[in-house]
Amino acid sequence: MIELEHVAKVFPGQAAAAVTDLSLEVGEGEIAVLIGPSGCGKSTTLRMINRLIEPTAGRITVAGKDIASQKPHHLRLAIGYVIQQGGLFPHRTIARNIATVPELLGWERSRINRRVEELMDLVGLEADLATRYPSELSGGQQQRVGVARALAADPPVLLMDEPFGAVDPIVRLRLQEELLSLQRRLHKTIVFVTHDIDEAIRLADCMAVLNVGGVLEQTGPPVDVLARPSGPFVLEFLGADRGLKRLALIPVSAAELQPGPTVEISDSTAAAKAVMARRQTDWVAVLDHGRVRGWASAGALDGHGDLARIDLTPFPVVVRPTDSLRHALDALVSSPTQVVLVVDADDRYLGLLDVARIGKGLES
Amino acid sequence: MSSVLSGASLGVSQPLIRWSWIGDHLGPIRHALLQHLALTFVAVGVGLVLSSLLAAFAIRFRITYQPINAVTGIMYAIPSLALFILLTPITGLTELTAEIALVSYTLQILFRSIVAGIDEVPASVRESARAMGLTRSQQLWRVELPLALPVIVSGLRIATVTTVGLVPISGILGSDQGGLGTFMFDGLARFFYTPLLVGGVLTVVLAVALDVTLVRLQRVLTPWVRRAHAS
Numbered sequence: 001m002i003e004l005e006h007v008a009k010v011f012p013g014q015a016a017a018a019v020t021d022l023s024l025e026v027g028e029g030e031i032a033v034l035i036g037p038s039g040c041g042k043s044t045t046l047r048m049i050n051r052l053i054e055p056t057a058g059r060i061t062v063a064g065k066d067i068a069s070q071k072p073h074h075l076r077l078a079i080g081y082v083i084q085q086g087g088l089f090p091h092r093t094i095a096r097n098i099a100t101v102p103e104l105l106g107w108e109r110s111r112i113n114r115r116v117e118e119l120m121d122l123v124g125l126e127a128d129l130a131t132r133y134p135s136e137l138s139g140g141q142q143q144r145v146g147v148a149r150a151l152a153a154d155p156p157v158l159l160m161d162e163p164f165g166a167v168d169p170i171v172r173l174r175l176q177e178e179l180l181s182l183q184r185r186l187h188k189t190i191v192f193v194t195h196d197i198d199e200a201i202r203l204a205d206c207m208a209v210l211n212v213g214g215v216l217e218q219t220g221p222p223v224d225v226l227a228r229p230s231g232p233f234v235l236e237f238l239g240a241d242r243g244l245k246r247l248a249l250i251p252v253s254a255a256e257l258q259p260g261p262t263v264e265i266s267d268s269t270a271a272a273k274a275v276m277a278r279r280q281t282d283w284v285a286v287l288d289h290g291r292v293r294g295w296a297s298a299g300a301l302d303g304h305g306d307l308a309r310i311d312l313t314p315f316p317v318v319v320r321p322t323d324s325l326r327h328a329l330d331a332l333v334s335s336p337t338q339v340v341l342v343v344d345a346d347d348r349y350l351g352l353l354d355v356a357r358i359g360k361g362l363e364s
Numbered sequence: 365m366s367s368v369l370s371g372a373s374l375g376v377s378q379p380l381i382r383w384s385w386i387g388d389h390l391g392p393i394r395h396a397l398l399q400h401l402a403l404t405f406v407a408v409g410v411g412l413v414l415s416s417l418l419a420a421f422a423i424r425f426r427i428t429y430q431p432i433n434a435v436t437g438i439m440y441a442i443p444s445l446a447l448f449i450l451l452t453p454i455t456g457l458t459e460l461t462a463e464i465a466l467v468s469y470t471l472q473i474l475f476r477s478i479v480a481g482i483d484e485v486p487a488s489v490r491e492s493a494r495a496m497g498l499t500r501s502q503q504l505w506r507v508e509l510p511l512a513l514p515v516i517v518s519g520l521r522i523a524t525v526t527t528v529g530l531v532p533i534s535g536i537l538g539s540d541q542g543g544l545g546t547f548m549f550d551g552l553a554r555f556f557y558t559p560l561l562v563g564g565v566l567t568v569v570l571a572v573a574l575d576v577t578l579v580r581l582q583r584v585l586t587p588w589v590r591r592a593h594a595s
Contacts, residue, residue, distance in 0.1 A: 050495055077497035087492030091510045091588045100496050133588040149496075159495075 001189040002026040002049060002157065007058030009044055009214070018044045019214030022058070026206070028156075029187040033204035035194055037237070041214030042193045046159050049191060050079045062157060077101060080158040080188075084166045086146020088134040094120075094145050095130040101153040119148040124178065140171040147179070151186070158190045164199065176202055197238060201226070201245055209234050223249045244326055246362060252328050253321035255361040257342055257351025262287055265308055269301040283337055286312055290348045292341060318343045321350065325361045328353050382558045389559075393547075397566060400543025403534070404527045404574070407463055411470030411523060418471070419478035429479065436472035444469070444533050452537070462534035462541060469530060470523040477519025481512025514589055517582040521575050528571040532563065544570070 002025070009019040019041040026032040034042040047053040049060060051072040060067050067075055088097050095116045096103075102112045120127060123144040134142055143163060150158055164172045176199060183190065194200055200207050201222040209217045209225065211233055218230040226246040229235040238245065261279040263272045265288045272284045282298045286307060294312030304310055317331040318341045331340040332355065342350045386393070418436070422429040442450075447465045455461040485508050493507040509516075535542020535549045542549070544563040551560030583590060 052491065052495055073497045073499050075497075076495055081492065081495035083488055083492060083495075085488065087488040087495075089489060089493070089507060089511075090486075091507075091586065100498075104497055104502070133591050135588065136591055 001028040001030075001063060002032075002191065003061045004045070004048075005059045005061075007045070007048060007055045007060060009041065009048065009053065010056045017041075017056075017213055019048075019055075022210075022214055022216055024208055024216065024219065026189055026191060028189050030205040031183060031190045031192055031203050033192045033194060033200040033207045034210060035197065035200040035207055035237075036210035036217075037212065038195065039212045040210040042195075042210050043161055045210075045214065046161055046191055046193050049157075049159055050076050050081060077104060077153065078155050078157070080150030080152075080155045082143075082146045082150045082158065082160045082163045084162050085139065086134070086142045086149070086163075088142055088145055088149070090134050093131050093133060094125070094137070097134065097145055098149045098152055100149055101155075105153055115152060119151060122151070122182070123148045139167045140175060143167060143171075143175055144178075147182070151188075156189060158188045160190060160192045162194055163192075165194070165196075172199070179203065198245070201249065209237060243362060244329075247326035247329060247358065248324045250325045250361050251321060252319055252323050252325060252342055252353065255325060255328075255353060255357050257353060258339075258357060260285060260339070260341075260352035262349060263307065264288070265293055267307055269304050269307055269310070272296070272301055272307060273298070285315075285341065285349070286310075287349050292318065292343055292347060292349050295337065315341050318347075319353070320345065325353075325358050329355075329358050332358070378557060380557055381561060385558045386562060389562075393562065393566070396544050396546050396563075397570070399540075400528070400531050400545075400567070400570060403459070403462060403466065403531045403543055404524065404570075407466035407527045407531075408470055408520070408524050410463065411467045411474055411527075412520070414467065415471050415474035415478060418475050419482070422475070422479055423482055432475060433472070436468075436475055439468040440472045442468075444530050445536065448534055448536055457537045457541070459541065461537055462531075465534065466527050466530055469526060473519050473523050473526070474516075477515050478512065481515030481519075482508050484515060485511045510586070513586050514582060517578055517585075521578045524574050524578060525571045528567060528574060532567060543567075 004022055004024040007019060007022045007024075008017060010017045022041075022045060024032075024045075034045055036042050044053055048055050049062065049067070051067060062075070062079070089100070092100075095113075098116045098119055099112045102115055107115070116130065117127065120130065125141060125144050125148065129137065129141065134145065137145065146163065150160075164175050167175065180203065192200075192203060194203075204222050206219060207222050207225055208219045211217050218225055218234050223246060225234065226238060226242055226249070229238060229242075235242075261275045261281045261284045263275050263284055263286055265286050272286075276282065276284050276298060283295050284301075285295045286293045292315060294314045296307075296310050296312055300310055301307075316335065319328045319331055320343060328340050328342075332338065332353065339352045339354045342353060344350055415436075418432050422432050444465060447468070448461060451461045451464055455464065489507065489511065490503070493503045498506065531543045532545025532548050533542065535545030539546070544567050547559035547563030551557060551563065
């Protein structure tokens with residue numbers, strides 16, 4: 001969808017190149033994240049795609065067409081653009097901000113109004129905000145308006161330049177989630193610039209790690225980059241908790257579960273003790289028709305014949321197959337039994353994970 | 365000054381205001397007031413057009429900002445009375461002479477406020493306007509000028525009030541010149557307070573009224589500014 005071929009940029013009056021011989025391809029419907037330290041030319045690269053900056057050398061095509069052959073403002077009408085705080089127009093209401101591109105394209109009033117309503121709903125903005133001005137909105141709301149405005153004329157390509165950089169971490173996390181869920185419905189081709197490695201890992205289908213001077217160090221899906229950094233620069237950039245970051249990308253379903261000590265609540269304590277002996281544990285998980293009820297220690301079983309009479313301790317955390325292994329590890333370290341239970345969407349018991357099994361997940 | 369106004373030093377007993385004079389001169393007062401307004405509007409209007417052109421030039425070619433600022437600054441610094449007199453050999457004792465001088469005093473303040481207003485538009489807003497696909501002139505008319513309006517209007521207020529205050533001095537050019545200044549020159553020539561006061565007070569009232577009008581106008585044109593402060 002977007003192709004950069006040997007693109008370079010040297011700003012006038014500067015000796016060092018901002019971008020050096022960069023070739024990159026972004027597939028249709030993909031989120032490509034450009035990441036690197038400041039001075040790595042990631043924003044410059046992004047801005048060359050909608051011709052806010054002209055490359056010194058090389059060729060860029062969008063949807064197969066060389067962008068140099070198109071009028072810049074025509075090209076930009078077909079490319080959504082989101083920057084920090086949305087770059088909203090302070091003198092225009094939210095509705096008119098969102099209507100910017102449709103107005104430029106000369107849509108009819110009624111069509112624009114319908115589209116604005118639809119978009120506000122899509123990005124989760126209350127309809128009564130339409131007549132407000134940007135300064136009356138919170139940072140997170142402004143960011144949503146920025147996304148809505150970029151999507152207004154339904155462009156196939158979206159460029160996002162550190163869009164969530166100015167909001168607090170909790171809001172940022174929510175905006176990232178929203179972007180991903182939006183993307184599952186819209187399938188835009190998105191180029192996203194950030195210096196936040198966690199954001200890149202969370203959002204990217206494909207990430208491009210850039211070094212100072214716009215030198216491409218590595219491209220690939222985050223799982224691959226984390227598993228096999230191309231060199232010392234990428235290794236250092238990924239940070240010391242590279243393994244944990246990878247775990248965050250691998251679902252629990254990818255790990256091999258352990259059956260674990262379980263008994264049905266209708267069973268006797270003797271049966272429970274037998275299970276514990278077989279599994280060599282001092283506790284047992286008690287199920288009720290496959291659903292997890294809690295656990296009991298060996299000591300708690302003494303003096304009772306029926307499991308139903310025993311006070312069970314609930315498991316503080318259980319994880320589901322769709323959760324990440326990192327989430328499972330986190331649950332595990334806070335569990336008194338040093339294991340974490342995996343249950344399905346109906347709370348049916350699936351198995352256990354321990355540290356060794358989670359570690360094995362990294363080898364896959 | 366206060367001793368002159370007290371009337372005692374003239375040796376003639378004279379009330380500060382002779383109301384009958386005002387009643388007898390309603391026609392000329394109205395005429396002078398309208399002339400004062402017309403001179404002000406033309407001066408500020410022409411000044412706004414010229415300074416807009418200068419500002420557009422200075423924004424496009426940054427290097428010209430300082431020279432333009434310096435030249436308009438010198439024009440602003442010439443004493444008004446001197447300028448009226450200096451121009452007379454060229455343009456005569458006409459309204460044109462008055463307007464040339466008046467316009468020249470508005471240029472610097474308007475030029476500077478237009479450039480400052482446009483410069484103050486946040487870079488992020490400018491960039492997103494470009495990135496949305498607005499052409500250069502759409503960026504100017506739809507984004508930059510509206511956002512520069514508060515600063516431009518504050519320059520316009522100063523230019524307007526200054527002009528209202530300078531118009532009377534152009535009364536030096538002749539009998540039917542200078543708007544309300546006519547009465548001031550008349551009053552001074554005859555040591556007669558009533559026209560002097562009428563001219564002075566109405567000039568102040570005019571300046572305040574125009575200033576208030578511009579403030580109101582700005583509020584109507586820039587609703588986002590007030591809402592921003594309210595939130």
